Every structure is written in structure tokens, then in C-alpha cells.
Amino acid sequence: MRKAVSLARMELRRNFRGPVGFAVAGLFLLVHGIYFVSLLENYSGASFMAINASQTPARLNLVDAVLQPLASGDTFLLLLLLPGLTMRLLSEEWRSGTSELLLSYPLRDFDIILGKFLAAATMLAGLLVLSLLAPLCASVFGAVELPTVFSQLLGLLLFGLSCLALGTVFSALTANQILAYGATVVVLFSSWFLGWWSQNLFGIWAEVTGWMSLATHFNPTSYGLIQLSDLVYFCGITAFLLYLATSILNSRRSGG
Amino acid sequence: MIEVSDLTHRYGSLLAVDKLSFTVREGEVLGLLGPNGAGKSTALRATVGLLTPSAGSIRIGGHDIAREPLAARRLLGFLPEAVALYPELKVEEFLRGVARLKDVVKAREQGELERVLELCALQPVAKRLIGFCSRGYRQRIGLAQALIGDPPALVLDEPTVGLDPGQIVEIRERIAELARKKAVILSTHIIPEAQRLCTRVLILNRGRCMAEDEPGVLEQSLRGGNGVRLMLDELASEARVEEAKRFLARLDFVRAFELKESSEGRCAFSLALEHRSSAARLIDALVRSGFKVCELSPEKLGLEEVFLRLVREEKEAAGA
Numbered sequence: 001m002r003k004a005v006s007l008a009r010m011e012l013r014r015n016f017r018g019p020v021g022f023a024v025a026g027l028f029l030l031v032h033g034i035y036f037v038s039l040l041e042n043y044s045g046a047s048f049m050a051i052n053a054s055q056t057p058a059r060l061n062l063v064d065a066v067l068q069p070l071a072s073g074d075t076f077l078l079l080l081l082l083p084g085l086t087m088r089l090l091s092e093e094w095r096s097g098t099s100e101l102l103l104s105y106p107l108r109d110f111d112i113i114l115g116k117f118l119a120a121a122t123m124l125a126g127l128l129v130l131s132l133l134a135p136l137c138a139s140v141f142g143a144v145e146l147p148t149v150f151s152q153l154l155g156l157l158l159f160g161l162s163c164l165a166l167g168t169v170f171s172a173l174t175a176n177q178i179l180a181y182g183a184t185v186v187v188l189f190s191s192w193f194l195g196w197w198s199q200n201l202f203g204i205w206a207e208v209t210g211w212m213s214l215a216t217h218f219n220p221t222s223y224g225l226i227q228l229s230d231l232v233y234f235c236g237i238t239a240f241l242l243y244l245a246t247s248i249l250n251s252r253r254s255g256g
Numbered sequence: 257m258i259e260v261s262d263l264t265h266r267y268g269s270l271l272a273v274d275k276l277s278f279t280v281r282e283g284e285v286l287g288l289l290g291p292n293g294a295g296k297s298t299a300l301r302a303t304v305g306l307l308t309p310s311a312g313s314i315r316i317g318g319h320d321i322a323r324e325p326l327a328a329r330r331l332l333g334f335l336p337e338a339v340a341l342y343p344e345l346k347v348e349e350f351l352r353g354v355a356r357l358k359d360v361v362k363a364r365e366q367g368e369l370e371r372v373l374e375l376c377a378l379q380p381v382a383k384r385l386i387g388f389c390s391r392g393y394r395q396r397i398g399l400a401q402a403l404i405g406d407p408p409a410l411v412l413d414e415p416t417v418g419l420d421p422g423q424i425v426e427i428r429e430r431i432a433e434l435a436r437k438k439a440v441i442l443s444t445h446i447i448p449e450a451q452r453l454c455t456r457v458l459i460l461n462r463g464r465c466m467a468e469d470e471p472g473v474l475e476q477s478l479r480g481g482n483g484v485r486l487m488l489d490e491l492a493s494e495a496r497v498e499e500a501k502r503f504l505a506r507l508d509f510v511r512a513f514e515l516k517e518s519s520e521g522r523c524a525f526s527l528a529l530e531h532r533s534s535a536a537r538l539i540d541a542l543v544r545s546g547f548k549v550c551e552l553s554p555e556k557l558g559l560e561e562v563f564l565r566l567v568r569e570e571k572e573a574a575g576a
Contacts, residue, residue, distance in 0.1 A: 002356070003356065003357055003359075006353055006356035006357055007353075007357060009353065010342070010345065010349075010350075010353040013344070013345060013349060014342055014344040014345060017344035017345070017385070018344050096340045097336065097338070097339075097340035098340045098341065098342060100301075100306060100334075100336040100339075100340070101334070101336065101339070101340070101341075101354075101401065102357075103305070103306050104304045104305065104306060104329060104332065104334040104336075105329065105354070105357045105358055106325075106326045106327075106329040106330040106357075106358060106359060107326075107357055108326065253305075253306065253307060253308060254307070254308040
């Protein structure tokens with residue numbers, strides 16, 4: 001674990017010496033901020049109308065009107081941005097030849113994968129901490145339920161970790177960063193659309209396609225509902241993908 | 257320290273290395289020589305655990321690299337050909353990171369860092385980004401990362417490639433210093449480099465070991481005995497040259513000879529004698545038979561010629 005942490009530190013330094021870290025963080029905060037402000041404007045408009053109307057809408061509260069759509073929007077944003085963080089993790093090592101050094105050190109293949117993954121996960125955690133500015137600002141306008149915010153944060157973190165693990169797999173597979181990015185985005189969006197598609201299906205197919213979608217397992221957390229099955233799903237899929245990435249690294253070593 | 261036995265590796269149907277065996281003890285420098293595509297890099301990559309060979313075993317300090325990869329790699333330092341580094345990191349940051357990856361205990365980390373920075377003369381660029389370092393410095397950073405943790409075995413793949421003459425001399429000096437107490441494998445196609453640095457040389461071609469010995473012994477053995485250069489004077493006619501040839505063919509202590517050049521009555525022969533002491537008998541016999549000897553000197557067959565001859569013979573054998 002100590003070696004994985006050391007590798008993650010090196011990786012993080014590299015991210016912030018180049019444009020990658022700043023670009024991903026900047027884009028996330030910009031789009032997240034714009035979306036938050038627009039949601040807040042809609043909410044204040046709806047509140048103003050509700051004051052003048054004879055009946056108050058049943059679900060007019062900060063969580064339902066602002067924080068839940070914001071969290072759902074963040075997942076969409078993460079689908080696009082996180083592959084940008086993972087695309088270089090190993091692809092860059094293969095392309096530049098630095099993998100020769102890394103693989104010659106007394107490191108287990110899993111240490112390498114874990115170290116790279118930890119670096120990306122730390123970046124994700126940083127983004128999510130910064131995203132807390134939104135509920136903090138929202139709390140000025142009304143009561144914010146902290147458990148819901150925590151649930152959304154946990155959901156986004158688990159969702160993001162699964163995306164990062166998938167990106168690590170594609171990064172381990174190819175030396176082409178664009179290919180690694182494209183493949184990760186395609187698979188993540190396919191999973192996202194599975195969730196929508198499942199709503200038009202019936203019976204076992206609806207259940208299977210719904211279960212496979214990352215979005216289906218994220219949605220309950222965005223409403224403040226933490227389910228053990230969702231936690232197991234995200235942890236399981238992340239662990240499996242990291243194992244797959246380790247196997248790919250190992251097979252690349254075997255094949256030379 | 258490094259034991260490689262029956263190492264074989266295939267890339268699909270291509271046999272890159274075929275039953276290669278060698279050992280390197282501490283204080284020894286084994287030079288791997290061979291033309292491009294001979295299998296040098298594959299052999300080195302397998303030795304440091306970058307690829308799993310199709311067959312054979314590699315032991316570093318008694319640890320099998322397939323069964324105990326971490327223990328084996330802990331004893332190894334590797335400098336790849338045209339070393340690639342992280343340009344975004346500072347030299348010191350990179351080497352400190354490598355120290356942590358190589359299990360250097362935290363208390364020794366700073367000392368180890370200072371040791372390799374000094375050994376590779378990197379102090380002037382310690383705080384500089386690797387991306388801003390010259391080619392020579394980057395090669396030294398590559399060497400420094402291999403030396404972190406003071407591994408007893410070093411594997412250096414073309415360590416001087418792409419450097420200017422001054423940098424080549426510097427890197428060679430560093431390697432020569434290190435070679436005194438470490439087991440070193442050095443892959444190169446610069447033959448003077450192998451001659452200068454290596455205690456033993458292994459010549460590889462088409463993945464097979466063509467010869468392995470000390471450079472001096474290899475030079476001698478390939479001549480088939482003790483080679484001398486003989487210069488005879490006053491061989492004015494073709495008939496006289498033929499007579500000299502017939503005379504040399506009759507001498508039982510001359511194993512082989514070859515007319516190298518002939519001009520203005522002077523002929524230079526290359527001879528392989530049975531023993532070094534046969535030189536005196538040769539002069540005696542020639543003088544008695546009326547030949548005028550103007551030069552008899554030990555023939556210098558360099559490692560370069562040994563290398564070329566072995567590779568040529570292999571090519572001819574493959575063609576036949």
C-alpha cells in the first residue's frame with residue numbers, strides 16, 4: 001500500500017505540473033457552477049410564484065429543486081471528464097516507454113494499478129469537495145438536509161470510482177490516449193442509456209438492463225437514500241475492473 | 257548474482273532468444289554484443305522481469321524472477337535503452353519517488369538520494385524539471401534511478417547511445433567505477449566500449465549465443481591459435497610467391513595461413529601458429545630456406561573483427 005501511495009503522489013504531481021489536472025478541475029467547476037446558478041434561479045422564480053399563488057407546490061424545496069438535479073447533472077459531467085483523467089494513467093506510460101522503468105521496480109502489478117487509480121481517485125475526491133460549495137451557497141436560501149448532501153456525495157464518489165476503474169482498464173489496454181478516452185466514454189454512456197432504455201422495457205429485461213446501469217444505482221443516493229445493494233454494486237464493479245486492469249498489465253508483461 | 261539458464265523467448269512464430277545461458281558474478285561486467293535484432297534487448301527485458309520468457313529460468317541473487325519477482329527485482333537496477341522519464345517531475349522528486357518504490361526505508365531516503373546525486377554528478381540539476389534537462393543529464397538520471405537502493409546487480413541497455421563524446425566518456429567512467437563491486441550486464445553495439453568495460457563478452461546472433469569469453473581469449477581462440485603477421489621481402493616473381501606459399505604449407509607448426517597483400521616484391525601473410533613459441537622456429541626455417549623476413553609481429557585481431565567474423569560465419573551457415 002505504501003508503494004501505491006508513493007506512486008499516486010508522483011502521478012498527482014505530474015497532473016498538476018501539466019494542464020490535465022487544472023483543465024479537468026476547471027471544466028468541472030465551471031459547468032457545475034453554471035448549472036447550479038441556473039437551478040437556483042429557477043428555484044427562486046418558482047418560490048416567488050408560489051408566494052403569490054394560492055397553493056404552494058408540494059415538492060418545492062432546495063433538495064428536490066436544486067441539489068438532486070445538480071447531483072444528476074454532475075454524474076453526466078463526470079462521465080465526460082473522468083475518462084480525461086484516466087486516459088493517460090497507463091497509456092502514457094506505454095507510449096513514452098516509462099513503463100519499462102515502472103515494471104522493473106519491485107512493485108506488484110496491483111500496486112501499479114492501485115497507485116494510478118488512487119491518484120485519479122484523489123482528484124475526484126478533490127472535485128467533490130469543491131462541489132460542496134453548491135449546498136453551502138444553497139444553505140443561504142433555505143434549509144439544506146445534511147444527510148441528503150452526504151448521500152449525494154457518497155453516491156457521486158462511488159459512481160466516479162467506477163468510472164475511473166473502467167478508464168484504468170482501457171488505459172491499460174492501449175498506448176493511444178484518445179482511444180482510451182473514447183472507449184471509456186462510449187462504454188460509460190452505453191451504461192447510462194441502459195438505465196433510460198430499461199424504463200421502456202418490461203419484466204426481467206427491464207430489471208437486468210436497469211441493474212446494469214450505473215445511473216440506476218446512483219439515483220437513490222441523489223434523493224438521500226443509501227441502499228446496501230447499490231454500495232455493493234459500485235464497490236463490486238470497481239474491484240472487478242481494477243482486477244481486470246491488473247490482469248491486463250500482467251498479460252502485457254507476459255507478452256512483452 | 258545473475259544466472260540465466262536456457263532462456264528462450266518467442267514472439268509468435270519468431271524465435272527471438274534461443275536457449276541462452278550465462279552467469280554474472282559480482283565484480284564482473286558481461287557485455288552483450290550483437291547486431292540489431294540479435295535478441296539482446298529481449299534477453300535483457302526478460303532478465304529484469306519486463307517480459308515473461310517462453311522457457312528457461314532467471315535467478316537474481318538466488319531468487320527466481322518468475323516465482324519471487326519482488327525479491328529478485330529488489331536486487332536489480334535497470335537502465336533501459338533511450339531511457340524515458342517523467343518530464344513534469346523535478347530530478348529530486350523523481351529520484352525520491354523511485355526510492356520509495358524501491359523499498360528504501362524512510363530514514364535512509366535522504367542519504368540515498370544525496371549518494372546517487374553525487375555519484376551521477378546530478379547536484380547542479382537536482383531542483384530542475386527533468387523535461388528541461390539535457391540528453392546527457394537525462395541519461396545520468398536514468399543511471400541514478402537504477403542505482404537507488406544500491407542494488408548488487410545492474411542491467412544497462414545501450415547506456416551511451418545518443419550521447420556526445422564527452423558524455424560518453426563520463427558515463428563510461430561511472431560504469432567502470434560501479435563495476436568493481438556489482439554484477440553488471442551491459443548491452444552495446446559499440447565494440448570499443450565492450451572492450452574497455454567488459455570482463456567477459458557474449459556475442460549474440462539470431463537469438464543464439466555465438467561465443468562467450470574474455471575479450472582477449474575470444475580474439476585468440478577465433479584465430480585458431482597464435483596469430484602472427486609475416487612480411488617477406490624480395491619475392492619479385494609470381495613463382496617466388498607460390499614457392500613461399502608451398503613452403504609455409506609444408507611447415508607442421510603453421511596451422512593456417514593467408515596471403516593478405518602483395519606489392520613491389522613484398523608479401524604480407526597472416527599465419528595461425530600452433531604455439532607462440534613456434535615463431536622462433538618459423539624465422540629459422542624461413543631464413544634457412546633463403547627467404548628474407550622483414551617483419552614478424554603478433555597479429556592484432558580486434559573484438560570488432562571477432563564479432564564480424566562470427567556473425568558472417570553464422571550467416572553463411574544459415575545460407576548453406
